[in-house]
Amino acid sequence: MKDFIKYTMATVVGLVLVSIIMGVITIVSMAGMMASEGMSSPIEKKSVLRITLQGSMTERAGEENPLTQLGGSATQQIALDEALQALEKAAKNDKIEGIYIEGGALAAYPAEAQELRQALLDFKKSGKWIVAYGDTYSREAYYVCSVADRVYLNPIGMLDWSGISSNPMFFTGLMKKVGVKMQVFKVGTYKSAVEPYIAEHMSDANREQVTSYQQSIWQNMLKEVAKSRKTTAQALNLLADSLTFLADPQTSVKGGLIDKTCYPSDVKKELKKRTKTDDDESLCFVSVADMAKSEELNDKVDDEVAVYYACGEIMDKAPGFSASQQSIITASQMTKDLQSLREDDDVKAVVLRVNSPGGSAYASEQIWHEVQLLRQEKPVIVSMGALAASGGYYISCGAGKNFAEPTTLTGSI
Incomplete structure (x- = not known):
């Protein structure tokens, strides 16, 4: 009995000590991550700001839960506020030669993509260049990249230039099968947020409003891309109907969506030429985070x-x-x-x-x-x-x- 109590207490003490040690390690790791986020690498001459359009776009930097970072399950994110600040500073920094955008599978609301795109247009007013390349482009990624002076696609890459759709999911049938009935207090003909729980298909009012705002967003995207790519909204609509993501990349070249197909090594050569970097030297890229953390544009004021x-x-x-x-x-x-x-x-x-x-x-x-x-x-x-x-x-x-x-x-x- 004494041995049982002794071994039990030893086990409990061991578990407590392990918990304390793991807690300390977690706190130190989080503190280290927070400290590293506040530091930035110095910006060298002939640098290029690199923006990677991959993952989801968030409103602010630091919205990701630190526990997901510790667990290794963090997804790539682009912070809109950080990107806007980086672009503003890059336009005024003499060490930044231009911007290299890596296209990818970007998921963003239309307004978020539009705000980033407008900031890139403002950057171009500084006289600096923008080059975009991607193995793949989602619709939102291409919409942003279309402002670039040159837009490139891998010879076997994919560009998804398609229209906007809405595919709501309705749970009413499932709830009937399991005996669940939703009690909803609803005011307003167009108040459609609760429809998935009380209906089996879109109401006429909801279909009307969704169609209206989707058409408005799409027409806005067509107008802006057409202006940047020097084409017409009608031509872009025809390309959207042709399922470009399944077509040969040369279809996108002929349609004016991209300038040419090439490999990453070709883009690297062009960037070196634009920055006047020797062949035996490495390109100097600056991340969005480091650019945003660089010197402040203005001194602090009282007001x-x-x-x-x-x-x-x-x-x-x-x-x-x-x-x-x-x-x-x-x-x-x-x-x-x-x-x-x-x-x-x-x-x-x-x-x-x-x-x-x-x-x-x-x-x-x-x-x-x-x-x-x-x-x-x-x-x-x-x-x-x-x-x-x-x-x-x-x-x-x-x-x-x-x-x-x-x-x-x-x-x-």
């Missing part, structure tokens, strides 16, 4: 314009522990933050960046009220991102002025 990000679903309060990478807006935290901005004498105006599909009506009301109070003390401007729908639109209405991208989805949809 500040605060930019507050309101991204994600709107909730009353934060949920318990979650490994989800999704951002959320909690009324309890946001109202405190807005109150602090209202009471900060150094903050002379506030830009509220909204990217939200909505959520809790109660939480939205609390935030809207706090925005109204803030507006009574100082100017409040709303900048809408990819979404400002339902509650996201509600909290925006408290500001003095609202601005949106042409492809932002907004309103009580």
